[in-house]
Every structure is written in C-alpha cells, then in structure tokens.
Amino acid sequence: MKEYIPSEIEAKWQKVWAQSGLFKMNPKTPKPKYYCLMMFPYPSAALHVGHGRNYIIGDVVARYKIMKGYNVLAPMGWDAFGLPAENAAIKGAEHPRTSTLRNIATMKKQLYGWGVGYDWDREVASCLPEYYKWTQWIFVKMFEKGLAYKKFSLVNWCPSCQTVLANEQVIDGCCERCDSKVKEKDLEQWFFKITAYAERLLADLKKLDHWPERVKMMQENWIGKSAGTEIYFKLAGTEDQIACFTTRVDTIYGATYMVLAPEHPLVKKLVKGTEYEKKVEQFLEMVSGENKIERAAADKEKNGMYIGKDVVNPYNGKKIPLWIADYVLMEYGTGAVMAVPAHDQRDFMFAKKYGLPIQIVIQKNDEASTSSNHPLPSMGRERPADEMAAVMTEAYEGDGTVVNSMLFDGMQNRAAIDKMAEYGEKLGFAKKTVHYKLRDWLISRQRYWGAPIPVVYCEKCGAVAVPEKDLPVLLPETVEFRPTGESPLARCPEFMQTTCPTCGGAARRESDTMDTFVDSSWYFLRYLSPRDDNRPFDGTLVNKWLPVDQYIGGIEHAILHLMYARFITKVIKDLGAISFDEPFGRLFTQGMIIKDGAKMSKSKGNTVSPDPLIARYGADTVRLYTLFIGPPEKDAEWNDQAVEGSYRFLKRAWKIIEKYADEIKKTVIISRDVDDASFSLENKKARDLRRMSHEAISKVSADMEGDFHFNTAIASVMELMNFLYECETEVAGWDRDAKTVFYLALVRVVKLLAPFVPHFSEELWQLLGGKGSVFHAGWPSFSEKALGREELTIVVQVNGKVRSRLLVPSTVSEESIKEMAVQDDKVKECIKGKEVIKVVAVPKKLVNVVVK
Numbered sequence: 118m119k120e121y122i123p124s125e126i127e128a129k130w131q132k133v134w135a136q137s138g139l140f141k142m143n144p145k146t147p148k149p150k151y152y153c154l155m156m157f158p159y160p161s162a163a164l165h166v167g168h169g170r171n172y173i174i175g176d177v178v179a180r181y182k183i184m185k186g187y188n189v190l191a192p193m194g195w196d197a198f199g200l201p202a203e204n205a206a207i208k209g210a211e212h213p214r215t216s217t218l219r220n221i222a223t224m225k226k227q228l229y230g231w232g233v234g235y236d237w238d239r240e241v242a243s244c245l246p247e248y249y250k251w252t253q254w255i256f257v258k259m260f261e262k263g264l265a266y267k268k269f270s271l272v273n274w275c276p277s278c279q280t281v282l283a284n285e286q287v288i289d290g291c292c293e294r295c296d297s298k299v300k301e302k303d304l305e306q307w308f309f310k311i312t313a314y315a316e317r318l319l320a321d322l323k324k325l326d327h328w329p330e331r332v333k334m335m336q337e338n339w340i341g342k343s344a345g346t347e348i349y350f351k352l353a354g355t356e357d358q359i360a361c362f363t364t365r366v367d368t369i370y371g372a373t374y375m376v377l378a379p380e381h382p383l384v385k386k387l388v389k390g391t392e393y394e395k396k397v398e399q400f401l402e403m404v405s406g407e408n409k410i411e412r413a414a415a416d417k418e419k420n421g422m423y424i425g426k427d428v429v430n431p432y433n434g435k436k437i438p439l440w441i442a443d444y445v446l447m448e449y450g451t452g453a454v455m456a457v458p459a460h461d462q463r464d465f466m467f468a469k470k471y472g473l474p475i476q477i478v479i480q481k482n483d484e485a486s487t488s489s490n491h492p493l494p495s496m497g498r499e500r501p502a503d504e505m506a507a508v509m510t511e512a513y514e515g516d517g518t519v520v521n522s523m524l525f526d527g528m529q530n531r532a533a534i535d536k537m538a539e540y541g542e543k544l545g546f547a548k549k550t551v552h553y554k555l556r557d558w559l560i561s562r563q564r565y566w567g568a569p570i571p572v573v574y575c576e577k578c579g580a581v582a583v584p585e586k587d588l589p590v591l592l593p594e595t596v597e598f599r600p601t602g603e604s605p606l607a608r609c610p611e612f613m614q615t616t617c618p619t620c621g622g623a624a625r626r627e628s629d630t631m632d633t634f635v636d637s638s639w640y641f642l643r644y645l646s647p648r649d650d651n652r653p654f655d656g657t658l659v660n661k662w663l664p665v666d667q668y669i670g671g672i673e674h675a676i677l678h679l680m681y682a683r684f685i686t687k688v689i690k691d692l693g694a695i696s697f698d699e700p701f702g703r704l705f706t707q708g709m710i711i712k713d714g715a716k717m718s719k720s721k722g723n724t725v726s727p728d729p730l731i732a733r734y735g736a737d738t739v740r741l742y743t744l745f746i747g748p749p750e751k752d753a754e755w756n757d758q759a760v761e762g763s764y765r766f767l768k769r770a771w772k773i774i775e776k777y778a779d780e781i782k783k784t785v786i787i788s789r790d791v792d793d794a795s796f797s798l799e800n801k802k803a804r805d806l807r808r809m810s811h812e813a814i815s816k817v818s819a820d821m822e823g824d825f826h827f828n829t830a831i832a833s834v835m836e837l838m839n840f841l842y843e844c845e846t847e848v849a850g851w852d853r854d855a856k857t858v859f860y861l862a863l864v865r866v867v868k869l870l871a872p873f874v875p876h877f878s879e880e881l882w883q884l885l886g887g888k889g890s891v892f893h894a895g896w897p898s899f900s901e902k903a904l905g906r907e908e909l910t911i912v913v914q915v916n917g918k919v920r921s922r923l924l925v926p927s928t929v930s931e932e933s934i935k936e937m938a939v940q941d942d943k944v945k946e947c948i949k950g951k952e953v954i955k956v957v958a959v960p961k962k963l964v965n966v967v968v969k
C-alpha cells in the first residue's frame with residue numbers, strides 16, 4: 118500500500134509541469150484561446166497565505182480550462198517600480214534594483230511551491246529597460262496626440278514620502294502608503310488627459326456584463342457625471358459675469374448668497390485695494406493648509422467670509438452677497454456655487470453659522486396639498502417662509518412642489534429643472550451643461566524608481582519628446598536617494614545634460630518619473646510578445662488574444678488600475694494599433710484573507726506564511742483549505758487548525774482511490790469514456806452513487822464556469838467521498854455495472870479535484886494507469902439522465918427568427934436559460950455588434966433575444 122506523503126510527490130510534479138510545458142501557450146494549435154490573467158504583483162518581500170488566495174484561484178481557473186481543451190495563456194510578471202524599494206534604499210539599504218530582483222526570485226519560488234503554474238517564458242518586469250522602453254513609448258504617443266501635457270497645479274504632497282500623490286492615493290486626507298497628513302503644493306506636473314475619455318469610460322461600462330456590479334458602480338461614481346445648469350450671475354453694478362454650476366436649478370429662487378472657491382481667480386481681483394484684501398489673504402493662507410477631501414466632507418465645520426461684493430440672481434433680479442468658503446472647491450464645476458441653504462445641507466450649516474437668510478422654495482408634497490399636480494398658491498402667502506425657515510433644523514433635500522418661485526410656482530421640482538434651465542437659456546443667462554468629477558491623471562513623480570518621463574527641454578524648441586529610436590531613456594545607475602522634494606534624477610548631471618533631438622542644441626532632461634500605474638496600464642498587451650525589441654506589442658497577436666477572458670485581482674484596484682488600463686487601451690485603439698476598446702472581458706475580485714480580525718500585514722504582525730504549512734501538510738492541503746475557506750469574493754478568517762481538516766480529507770480520498778487502483782487499472786476504465794448513465798442498475802445504492810457522481814461533476818463544472826464558488830464545489834466532492842465510503846462496505850458483492858459505477862466515481866474524484874490539488878491528482882492519475890498528465894485527460898461530463906432530471910429543448914430566437922436550440926435540464930431557472938441563450942455560439946454570431954435591448958423567455962419553450 119502506498120501512503121499519501123505530499124513531500125514525496127509535490128516537488129516531482131512541479132518539475133514535470135515545468136519540463137513538459139504544461140502552462141506554455143501554444144501559438145500554433147487550433148484549440149480555442151483562453152487568456153487567464155492575474156493582476157501582476159508588486160514584488161514586496163515574501164508572500165503570505167492571503168496573497169496565495171489570488172494566485173491559487175487563478176491557477177484553478179487555468180488548470181480547469183486546460184482540462185477543458187483550451188489553449189490557455191496564463192502569464193505572470195512584476196509591477197516592479199515603486200516606492201517601497203526606493204524607501205528602503207533611502208534608509209541606506211541597497212539599490213532598489215537589487216532588492217526588487219531578489220524579492221522577485223523569492224516570490225517566484227513561493228509560487229512554484231504552491232503548485233501555481235505560469236508560462237514563465239513570458240515573464241515581464243516593469244523595472245527592466247526592455248519593458249519601460251515601451252512605457253515611455255506610450256508616453257510619447259500620448260504627447261504627440263496632445264494627451265500628455267504639463268501644467269501648474271495644486272497637488273497633493275506627501276511631506277514624508279516627499280512626493281506628489283494622485284487624488285486616488287489620498288485616503289481620508291492621508292498618504293495611502295505612509296499615513297502622513299497630505300498637504301497642498303503648487304507644482305508644474307505632467308498629466309494624462311483622461312477627462313477626454315470620461316464619456317467613453319462611462320458609456321462602455323455598460324458593455325461589461327461580466328464585471329461585478331460593485332466595481333462598475335465605483336467606476337461610475339469616480340467618473341461622477343453630473344448633468345446640470347450653468348447660471349451666469351452679474352457682479353452687481355458691472356457687466357462682469359460669474360458662472361456657477363448647479364444640478365438644482367429648481368432651487369434658484371432660494372439662492373440667498375453665492376460662494377466662490379477661495380482659489381477662484383476672481384477672488385484676488387475683487388478684493389484688491391479694498392478693506393477685505395488683508396483678511397482674504399489670511400483666509401487663503403488658512404485654507405491652503407486644509408486638505409481638499411476634508412474641505413468637501415459633509416460633516417466638517419465650514420469656514421468662510423464675505424468679500425464685500427454682491428451678485429445679481431438673473432432669475433429674479435435680486436442682489437445676494439458674495440462669499441468665499443472652504444467647502445467650495447476650484448476643481449469642480451466652475452468653482453462657484455449658488456448657495457441654497459433651505460435645500461442643501463452644506464449651505465444650511467454655513468448659513469446657520471454666519472446668519473445668512475434661508476429661503477424655502479421646495480415644499481414636500483404631502484405637506485403642500487393633497488393633489489400635487491395642481492398649481493398651489495405660493496406657500497409664502499399663507500405662512501411666512503422665514504417663519505418656517507426659522508424652525509428648520511436641516512435642509513430639505515428631497516423633491517416636492519416649487520414655491521416662492523414666481524412663474525414656476527406649483528410645478529413639481531423635477532419638471533421645473535428642465536423648464537427653468539430652458540427659460541434661462543432662452544433669456545441668455547443659463548446653459549445646460551455636464552460636469553465630471555474625474556480629473557486628469559497626474560503622472561509625475563519626483564522619485565527615482567520609475568520610468569523616466571521621456572522629454573527634454575530645449576531653450577529653442579521647448580519640451581520635446583524623445584524620439585522612439587532614442588528610447589529607452591535609461592535610469593542612471595548611481596544617484597543620491599535622499600529625498601529633497603525634487604527627483605533624485607535632477608541631481609544627476611550625467612542624466613540631466615543632453616542634446617535636443619530636434620535642433621541638436623544643449624538641453625536638459627525631465628527629471629520626474631512616471632506613476633507606476635502607467636506601467637500597469639498596458640502590461641497585459643506585452644505578454645503576447647514579451648521579448649520583441651521592435652515594438653511594444655504584436656497587434657495581430659493582441660487582437661487575437663484580447664480581451665482577456667478572465668481577469669482576477671483585488672477589489673482595491675476597482676477604481677485606479679482598472680480605470681487607467683481601460684483608458685490606455687482606448688488610447689491605443691485610437692492610435693489604430695488594436696481593434697478592441699475594453700481590455701478585460703470578465704473580472705473577478707477576490708476577498709481578503711483576514712487574521713485575528715484584520716487584514717494581514719507585516720506592520721500588524723499577523724501574517725501567516727505558507728512555508729511551514731506546506732512543509733507540514735503539503736501545498737495541496739494549503740490550496741484546498743484556501744479554496745474551501747469560503748466564497749472567494751468574500752473576506753474570510755484564516756484558521757491554522759482548520760487546515761488539518763483539509764489534510765484529513767485528502768488522506769481519506771487517497772486511501773480509497775489507492776486501494777482500488779489495481780481493480781480500476783484492470784478494467785481500463787480511465788482510457789474509455791464509459792457511459793454509466795445508460796446502465797440499468799438493479800442496486801439502489803449504486804443508482805444513488807451514480808446520481809451523486811454526476812451531480813458532483815455538474816456542481817463543480819457550474820462553479821468553475823460561474824461564480825468561482827470553489828468552496829461549494831469542493832463540498833460536493835466531499836459529499837461524494839462520504840458516500841463512496843458508505844458504498845465500499847458492500848461493493849464487493851455488486852455486479853459488474855454497479856462496480857463500474859463505483860470505480861468511475863473514484864476516477865471522477867481524481868479529475869474533479871485536479872485543478873484544486875494538482876499534485877495529488879497527478880500522482881493518483883498515474884497510479885490508476887493514466888497516460889500523460891491528468892490535465893490532458895479531459896474534463897468529465899455528466900448526463901441529465903443520470904441526474905434523474907428531464908431535459909427540454911428550448912428554441913432560441915433573435916428578433917423573432919429561430920437561430921438556435923438549447924438542450925437544458927427541466928429544472929433550470931429562467932435567468933440561466935436567458936444567460937445560456939445569449940452565450941450560445943450561433944446566437945452570439947447573430948447579435949455581434951448589436952445592442953441587446955431585452956431577453957424574454959417563455960418558460961420551458963422559448964427565448965427571444967431582442968437586438969437593435
């Protein structure tokens with residue numbers, strides 16, 4: 118008898134997979150392609166079991182697809198530029214390259230030890246010149262298209278990291294990396310014009326049917342499209358205008374003051390030489406120390422001051438005072454707000470604090486009248502509005518009937534929005550507009566360990582992009598890392614002094630490097646031709662392999678990385694270099710592994726290393742436990758003791774399969790496709806076993822194809838295993854067909870477990886007499902008949918024309934029939950390039966896909 122000793126088999130199989138090229142993508146096979154992509158990691162020190170979850174999930178998907186007969190591309194690389202390595206270098210440790218390359222080697226070994234397979238020939242590292250040459254190429258293309266530009270702007274500055282942070286890297290007013298309080302600073306910086314793509318980035322979210330709703334929602338909010346009205350107020354006594362942006366023009370008659378952002382360019386002009394000048398200056402000084410995100414927060418106390426001027430509300434000709442206040446930001450809208458304290462909570466708090474008037478103009482319907490459709494007498498006529506306003510404790514932000522608004526009185530406020538905007542447009546003091554929260558992407562970093570921005574400054578020619586033939590602009594080897602607020606490159610004369618590519622005169626290089634999110638915005642294209650020195654990617658191959666079939670990574674990348682990758686993909690498409698505009702077809706975001714109630718982190722000291730666990734139980738047990746721990750999209754608490762349970766299961770499964778290995782071999786079951794569904798079985802237990810083994814296949818397959826609920830997939834195999842042990846007590850007395858059912862179930866366990874516990878399954882597969890790898894042995898199929906389910910034929914129509922037929926179990930839900938219908942190859946062909954308007958189903962009969 119052969120015992121299950123993981124340490125004796127795992128290293129062996131890892132070597133076999135590497136040597137046989139199990140994970141090598143085959144560029145020549147006619148098999149269908151499957152691009153399984155994991156977010157490439159930052160090479161920090163060693164991996165813990167929390168990281169393991171990502172890679173193991175990806176590995177399961179890749180192995181399953183290999184078994185299903187796909188030509189799988191599962192590459193891996195390193196997001197290798199970035200701050201931690203540079204910060205270590207500042208502390209005097211070693212060159213960032215040294216630590217980065219060492220960490221890569223460590224992590225690679227760990228991945229290997231987990232049994233996680235990749236096509237390592239395609240490995241990329243963003244810190245290598247052969248890679249960042251092309252990151253720079255992308256910059257140059259953006260520059261040529263006017264999508265990379267430089268401007269002075271107030272930036273988030275981390276005083277401790279001594280660098281600029283993108284808005285997205287500021288969390289609650291603090292630096293994402295070091296938690297220091299972020300300050301503002303006026304610097305000249307490089308930007309990518311992502312705002313030019315705001316509408317497309319928003320609209321194309323609709324195409325992403327296989328992305329989590331939550332992620333799409335986060336992206337939508339980040340883009341923050343807001344349709345509203347710009348209203349032009351005249352500065353009292355002049356013809357000068359101030360534009361303000363509002364989404365609530367229906368409240369215009371309730372505007373009791375106007376607020377400018379303190380940074381608004383008009384402010385200094387308006388107070389120049391007046392008694393307000395000094396105080397305004399002091400106020401500006403104070404505000405510059407505040408953080409923008411906090412300034413806008415709903416619950417924060419607001420500060421402001423009157424600046425001695427008034428403006429005229431063009432709707433009613435009323436004069437209202439002009440203020441500045443910290444809660445209005447220059448970055449959004451027009452940097453000027455008409456303040457309506459009765460209906461906007463921030464304005465309300467501000468008005469209360471400074472004793473500004475509150476004017477009600479929207480009345481909640483049930484308070485107003487029984488019928489909301491009829492014009493009402495203006496409420497102000499019966500009950501003075503200021504009496505009501507005086508007792509308000511908070512703004513009324515809801516909908517209702519318009520009051521105190523002259524000719525608009527009695528309208529429903531939602532309808533009034535359009536009417537009032539049109540009225541203003543007709544009279545020339547308002548305009549319907551759209552604003553976005555999305556800002557241009559600030560890509561300059563005053564750091565060393567990044568891709569140098571390929572620009573030189575020439576006295577004669579200005580900012581000139583480095584021509585493609587001179588790329589890469591190499592990082593100099595030796596620099597002074599100590600941060601001064603300026604890039605370390607700026608203090609490296611060999612790097613800085615150069616000649617102008619246009620006129621040949623003396624020139625200086627740009628000393629900033631690029632945000633590492635630029636590196637990671639295109640790496641998935643590079644994997645197709647990672648060693649090509651002549652171009653960033655091979656367009657033909659990329660068009661064949663992308664969009665990525667399955668992208669897997671952390672929810673923490675829901676906004677930034679995914680938005681930037683979508684943006685750069687669209688830019689590259691517009692260059693004519695690729696034919697698709699969304700890079701990732703399906704997205705899965707896995708939950709975190711928690712330990713002692715917190716996210717694993719070195720600083721908290723709660724990380725769990727896989728190494729001792731693998732040494733004790735083997736990688737397969739660690740993998741199985743990691744997958745069994747809970748639904749993979751949810752966070753889950755790690756429990757070292759519970760690992761034992763997975764180990765016990767594998768030992769038990771091993772024991773019974775090994776025991777019958779010779780019998781199975783003799784009956785050559787594994788090389789034949791035995792259709793046990795057609796057996797007429799006398800024995801009830803054998804019939805139950807057959808049903809359960811088909812059910813396990815059905816369940817595992819569905820989880821693999823669907824939501825990756827490997828925990829329930831594994832549970833169904835465990836259930837089958839329990840029943841196999843129950844049957845085992847009597848199997849000796851079973852007839853031939855019944856015994857075959859028993860043996861087949863054991864073989865199926867080996868295959869069903871293969872993606873989860875690959876070493877275990879390979880070893881048993883060999884023991885059962887399997888030729889070659891279990892991953893080339895095909896995925897088991899199940900029959901509806903064996904499941905005891907009836908099958909139905911469903912007709913699928915596209916716009917009323919019959920296009921396909923589906924064979925489905927009678928128990929299948931209406932939702933999944935609809936899903937299967939639009940996924941059907943023939944239907945897909947018919948609806949290609951068209952928009953699916955709706956899908957209707959007649960239960961048990963027909964599905965009609967309506968397209969435009």
Ligand code: ANZ
Binds near residue numbers: 362368444448450
């Ligand atoms: C008057 C008003 C009345 C407003 C009311 C709201 C409610 P969203 O929907 O997020 O686009 N606003 C405009 N520009 C601003 C800026 N630069 N800083 C701070 N606040 C600004 O928000 C649009 C609303 O946010 C605008 O509509 C404006 O306040 C405010 F009952 O105008 B509203």
Ligand code: ZN
Binds near residue numbers: 575
């Ligand atoms: Zn020049």
